[in-house]
Amino acid sequence: MSKIVIQGGNRLNGRIKISAAKNSVLPIIAASLLTSEECVLEDIPFLEDVNVILNVLESLGVGLSIYNNKGKVRINAGEINSFEPSYDLVRKMRASFLVMGPILSRLGRIKISLPGGCNIGSRPIDLHLKGFSQLGAEINLGHGYVEASCKRLKGAKVYLDFPSVGATENILMAAVLADGETIIENAAEEPEIVDLASYLNKMGAQISGAGTDTIKIQGVKELKGTVHQVIPDRIEAGTYMVAAAITGGEVIVENVIPEHVRAVTAKLQEIGIHVKEEQNKIKVKGGGIIKPVDIKTMPYPGFPTDMQAQFMALLSIADGVSIITETVFENRFMHVTELKRMGANIKIDGRSAVIEGVEKLSGAEVKATDLRAGAALVLAGLISEGTTEVSEIYHIDRGYVDMVGKLQKLGADIQRV
Ligand SMILES: CC(=O)N[C@H]1[C@@H](OP(=O)(O)OP(=O)(O)OC[C@H]2O[C@@H](n3ccc(=O)[nH]c3=O)[C@H](O)[C@@H]2O)O[C@H](CO)[C@@H](O)[C@@H]1O
Numbered sequence: 001m002s003k004i005v006i007q008g009g010n011r012l013n014g015r016i017k018i019s020a021a022k023n024s025v026l027p028i029i030a031a032s033l034l035t036s037e038e039c040v041l042e043d044i045p046f047l048e049d050v051n052v053i054l055n056v057l058e059s060l061g062v063g064l065s066i067y068n069n070k071g072k073v074r075i076n077a078g079e080i081n082s083f084e085p086s087y088d089l090v091r092k093m094r095a096s097f098l099v100m101g102p103i104l105s106r107l108g109r110i111k112i113s114l115p116g117g118c119n120i121g122s123r124p125i126d127l128h129l130k131g132f133s134q135l136g137a138e139i140n141l142g143h144g145y146v147e148a149s150c151k152r153l154k155g156a157k158v159y160l161d162f163p164s165v166g167a168t169e170n171i172l173m174a175a176v177l178a179d180g181e182t183i184i185e186n187a188a189e190e191p192e193i194v195d196l197a198s199y200l201n202k203m204g205a206q207i208s209g210a211g212t213d214t215i216k217i218q219g220v221k222e223l224k225g226t227v228h229q230v231i232p233d234r235i236e237a238g239t240y241m242v243a244a245a246i247t248g249g250e251v252i253v254e255n256v257i258p259e260h261v262r263a264v265t266a267k268l269q270e271i272g273i274h275v276k277e278e279q280n281k282i283k284v285k286g287g288g289i290i291k292p293v294d295i296k297t298m299p300y301p302g303f304p305t306d307m308q309a310q311f312m313a314l315l316s317i318a319d320g321v322s323i324i325t326e327t328v329f330e331n332r333f334m335h336v337t338e339l340k341r342m343g344a345n346i347k348i349d350g351r352s353a354v355i356e357g358v359e360k361l362s363g364a365e366v367k368a369t370d371l372r373a374g375a376a377l378v379l380a381g382l383i384s385e386g387t388t389e390v391s392e393i394y395h396i397d398r399g400y401v402d403m404v405g406k407l408q409k410l411g412a413d414i415q416r417v
C-alpha cells in the first residue's frame, strides 16, 4: 500500500498549475452519452475517478480513444449496447450515478445500482429520482437497484428541496432531449453546473440560467458532437492556497478562475493571509499570525464543504478558537480524529467542530478517510514537527493530479513510498 511521507517545516515557494476540475469532467463525460457523434475533451485530469467514469462508458459499449500524454479523450457513443452499468463500477464512485439521466433519456431505459453512502454521509439520491419521475419516467426500486423507463421524457417544472449538485446535473442532462420545456428551481449554482450547461449548449442544447437558482431547458430532438476544455479545479486551487498559508510561504496559483474561489480567498484574508487576485492567477503569501475564524459550509457561492477539512488543518494552528459548522454533509468530520493524533485540539459538538489553536503540530502516522480529509492531513504534515505518514492515499488519488510532485516543486519535503 502506498503512503505519503512528509518531513514538516519547509515554507512553500513558487508557482503551481491547477488541473481541470474533477467535479466538472465527471458529469461532462457522462453527458457525452447524449449524442451519437464524437465528443473531444481536452486537458482532462487522468484521476482515478476519471478512469472509473470512462470504464463505466466503456462497459456500455462506448468507443473511447485516450491520449494520456495530451490529456485528451475522444468519446464516441454512436452505439450504446447496454442499459445496465455494472454494479462493481457504480459502487466504486458515487458520481457514476450521473450516467442515469443521459442513458434514460437516450435509451428510454436504465437499470443501475443504488450508489449507497460513503464516509462523509448517507448521500441519498431521492432528489434525482423525484426529478426523473416528474419528467415522466416510471421508477422502481428493488434488490439494491433502480430501474427506470420512459418513452420520451416530457419537460416539467422540477423544484429541488435542496440545491443538490448531482441532482441538478442529472435532471439537466435528462431534460435536454425531453419534449418541451423543463424548469429546475432551487437548482445548484456551482461553476461545474455552468461548465456542464455550456458543454451541452455547444452540443446543441438550449439551456439558460445555469449558475442561478432557476435553470430553463428547452428540449431538442438531438445533440451533436463538440470539443470542450473543462474549467480549472477550484478545490485543488483552494487546497494549494491553504498550503501556502499554513507553511507561511509565497505561492502563485496559476490556471484558476479567481471568482470561483472567492469564498476561500475571503476566509484566508480574514485569517490574515495576503491574497492577490490577477487574471487566471492568485498570489498567496502567509507568514504572520493565523487569526481564528468561524466557517459555515454552504452550497455555492458559500464556503465549499470540499474545503472544510483543509481549513480545519490551517485553523489547528491559529491564535485562538475557531468554529467550523458543516451544513452540507452530516458526517464530514472524520479527519478530526486524525488531526488530533497530530496534536490538534478539536472537539465536535453536533454539526460543529470547535478548534482551539495549538502552537505546533507533531508528525504522526495517520489515515486518509476520504479525499479532502487526506488533503488536510498532507497540509498538516507540511508544518508538523518530524515525520508524518499518510496512509490510504487512494482517496487522494481520486481527486488530486500528482499532489506529491506538485508540492515537491514548491519545496516541500514529501514523498510517495
Ligand atoms: C462529483 C461531485 O460533483 N461531487 C460534489 C457534489 O457531490 P453531490 O452531487 O453528491 O452532492 P449534493 O449537492 O448532491 O449533496 C448535498 C447534500 O444533499 C443531499 N442530497 C443529495 C441528493 C439527493 O438526492 N438527496 C439528498 O438529500 C446529500 O446527502 C448532501 O447532504 O457536490 C458536493 C457538495 O458541494 C461536493 O462535496 C462533491 O464534491
Ligand SMILES: C=C(OP(=O)(O)O)C(=O)O
Residues within 6 Å of the ligand: 023, 094, 095, 120, 306, 371, 372, 399
Ligand atoms: C466529496 C467529493 O467527491 P465525491 O462527490 O465524488 O465523493 C469531493 O470531491 O470532495
